[in-house]
Amino acid sequence: MCLHEPPAHLRTRGLKKARRKRVADKAAEAERDVLAKNAAMPESDRVPTGLLHSVVAASAPHLAR
Template sequence: MARTARISEPEQFTAEERAAMKEHARELKQAARRTSRADKAAEALRDVLAKISEMRDSDRAMAERVHAVVTSSAPSLAPKLWYGMPAYALDGKIICFFQSAAKFKARYATLGFSDQAKLDEGTMWPAGYALTAVTPETEARISALVKQAVS
């Protein structure tokens, strides 16, 4: 008798992934309601700072330092929320983001870069960095990466 392959159940999104998608939908609706460009920028910054303030202690401390380094290293980047994470965009396109460890129950936070970041180096390069602490050395590395990303 021939065996038939079982069709597996489609993979389900985790509760954290579903929550991130819902947050992104809310972010898009909020952004659409904002009127002037200045209002959008000011409210987006408030949203990012509020999201950072909600993080648990270790994630919050790292996110605050990452925010300070990114905004001082690349003033052309606009803070905004992206799937409920602090992110930084150039001309509306995400360049980098901070993902707290708690976001998806990971063991470390992540500084990630999108394909819009100009970090290309040969045929392979990192697009995400694990963060367990933000030291002065880490800040210098983040600054260099962000400057390169927008160059």
């Protein structure tokens, strides 16, 4: 082990943290895409679609991605 390398458990923790950030960034981007597509719809479609997205996001967040 070199003195300038962090211990293995710290490297693993850092990799896990970076992965969580990538996953969170991807989820946030997907949410922005959904909201942008919803905003581009005609109002007659936008309202029910927005309500459906809100219900799914609240009750089953793993499906809202």
